[in-house]
Amino acid sequence: MAHHGHDHGAGADTEVRPLSVALALIIAFMAVEVVLGIVADSLALLSDAAHMLVDAAALGLSVWAARLARRPPGGWMTFGFRRAEILSAQGNGATLLVLGLLIVAEGVHRLISPPDVQAPIVVATAVVGALVNIVALRQVGRANRANLNVEGSYRHLLTDLYAFAATAVAGVVVWTTGFERADPIASLAVAGSMLAAAWPLLRASGRVLLEAAPEGIDPDEVAALLRSHDGVTSVHDLHVWEISSGFPALSAHVLVERGKDCHRIRRELEHTLGDHYGIDHTTLQVEHTSDRLLSIEPLRNSREDR
Numbered sequence: 563m564a565h566h567g568h569d570h571g572a573g574a575d576t577e578v579r580p581l582s583v584a585l586a587l588i589i590a591f592m593a594v595e596v597v598l599g600i601v602a603d604s605l606a607l608l609s610d611a612a613h614m615l616v617d618a619a620a621l622g623l624s625v626w627a628a629r630l631a632r633r634p635p636g637g638w639m640t641f642g643f644r645r646a647e648i649l650s651a652q653g654n655g656a657t658l659l660v661l662g663l664l665i666v667a668e669g670v671h672r673l674i675s676p677p678d679v680q681a682p683i684v685v686a687t688a689v690v691g692a693l694v695n696i697v698a699l700r701q702v703g704r705a706n707r708a709n710l711n712v713e714g715s716y717r718h719l720l721t722d723l724y725a726f727a728a729t730a731v732a733g734v735v736v737w738t739t740g741f742e743r744a745d746p747i748a749s750l751a752v753a754g755s756m757l758a759a760a761w762p763l764l765r766a767s768g769r770v771l772l773e774a775a776p777e778g779i780d781p782d783e784v785a786a787l788l789r790s791h792d793g794v795t796s797v798h799d800l801h802v803w804e805i806s807s808g809f810p811a812l813s814a815h816v817l818v819e820r821g822k823d824c825h826r827i828r829r830e831l832e833h834t835l836g837d838h839y840g841i842d843h844t845t846l847q848v849e850h851t852s853d854r855l856l857s858i859e860p861l862r863n864s865r866e867d868r
Contacts, residue, residue, distance in 0.1 A: 578625055578628045578629060578632075580701040580702055580703075580704045580705045581621055581624050581625045581628060581701070581702060581705060581712070581715060582625055583698075583701045584621055584698035584699075584701040584702050584715070584719065585618060585621040585622055585625060587694055587697060587698045587701075588614055588617050588618045588621060588694070588698055588719075589618050590694075591614065591690070591691055591694045592611055592614040592615055592617075592618055594687075595611040595614060595687055595691060596608070596611045598683055598687045599611050599687075601680065601683060602679060602680035602681075602683040602684050602687075603677045603678060603679060603680065604677075604679050604680065604683070604684045604729075604733075604745055612661060612664075612665070614691075614722060616657045616658070616661050616718065617715075617718045617719060617722055619657065620650075620653070620654040620657065620714060620715050620718045621702075621715050621718070623650045623653055623654070624647075624650050624654075624711050624712065624714065624715045626646075626650070627643075627646040627647045627649065627650035627711050628647065628711060628712075630643035630646040631643050631644050631646055631647050631711075631806070641805050641806075644805050644806035644809060645770070645771075645805065645806055647709060647710060647711035647806055647807060648710055648711070648767050648770045648771060648806055648807070649767075649771075650711045650714065651710035651711050651713065651714040651763055651766070651767040651807075652763075652764065652767040652768065652771065653714075654714030654715065654717070654718060654763060655714060655760045655761075655763035655764035655767060656760075656764065658717070658718065658721070658756045658757070658759055658760035658763070659756075659757060659760040659761075659764065661756060662753040662754075662756035662757040662760065663753070663757070665749055665750070665752060665753040665756070666750060666753045668746075668749070669746040669747075669749040669750040669753060670746075670750075672743075672745070672746035672749070673743055673746045673747070673750075676742035676743045676745070676746065677742065677745070678742065679733070679736050679742055679745045681733045681734070681736040681737035682733075682737060684729060684730075684732070684733030684736070684737075684745070685730055685733035685734055685737060687729075688726045688727075688729040688730035688733060689726075689730055691722075691726040691729075692723060692726035692727060692730065695719055695722050695723040695726060696723065698719050699716070699719045699720065699723065702715050702716045702719060703716065708807060708808050709806075709807040709808065710763070710766055710767050710770070710806075710807045711807070713763070713766075713807075714763050714767075717759040717763060718759075720759070721752070721755045721756050721758075721759045724751075724752065724755045725752040725755065728748040728749075728751045728752055729748050729752070731744075731748065732744040732745050732747065732748030733745075769804075770803075770804045770806065770807070773803040773804075774803065775802045775803065776802065776803070776804045776810045779802055779810065779839050779841075781800055781801075781802050784800065784802060784812070784835070784839065785797045785800050785814075787834065787838060788800075788814065788816060788831060788834075788835075791827065791830065791831060791834065793818045793819050793822040793827050794816055794817070794818055794819075794827065794831075795817045795818060795819055795851050796816075796817045796851075797814055797815070797816050797817075798814070798815040798816075798817070799813070799814060799815045800812070800813075800814040800815075801813050801814070802841070805843070809843065810839070810840065810841045810843065811841070811843040811844070811845075812835060812841050812843070812844045812845070813844070813845040813846070813847075814845075814846055814847070815847045815849075816828075816831065816846055816847065816848045816849070817848075817849055817850070817851045818848060818849070818850055818851070819850070819851060820850045820851060821850075822850070824848045824849065824850065825848075827848060828846050828848045831844075831846055831848075832844050832846065
């Protein structure tokens, strides 16, 4: 059995500083928006603030997970804390889903009984919030978005930017026409963007947690590729999964023809997997086929032996 070892240090995958800067920006503006949302009696602003609270929690969780993922493997944690990033992404997706549903419920209630919205405050706050979000998005965009942890935070911020845009439009409509229901309508649009962002994130992180094959890798095609190698007679017990974002792993039992060089074939198979699928973390048990066949005989009736 051989292990194709490579350095999978998470420090190269996730940059903590951009996430930390974005977190500070979001917390500062969130506090301002809560106060202004209460003063303006705007559900759109309060839903933005609630979304930014979730953004702050998501970014805080992302920073924590990124720091954990930097720790080297050791002791009980033979892969380190790489999967903390996936748990963070799952948490981000779940909070987007729950908060979106809550805003839908409150938005429907306010459609029936619209409040008196202070439109000038709503518009000014939404414009400033959009600018803050753009800066935060640029910070998070500097990190590695192939990492689900970073991508979860990025989607939170992106939906918040959509929310500010919708809130600004709603504020202008209320300000110029007096149509109060524009505010809860905008909040429903915000909720829709949150729900749309939640599902792909939950699906992608769920695949990793359930140890499904990575996106774009078909286990049957992998097995066929291994079997097509010169000298390989069969491939059994093949497993392909992801430890964390961008960290696919594979294990398999490979039988080769008698007289063939097992070690050479193993090295060639490892290079083939790396070239075709980017799988560098492999555990291949390579053995020769047996020269003896296993015979199976039916059990005889014990009464016939008497």
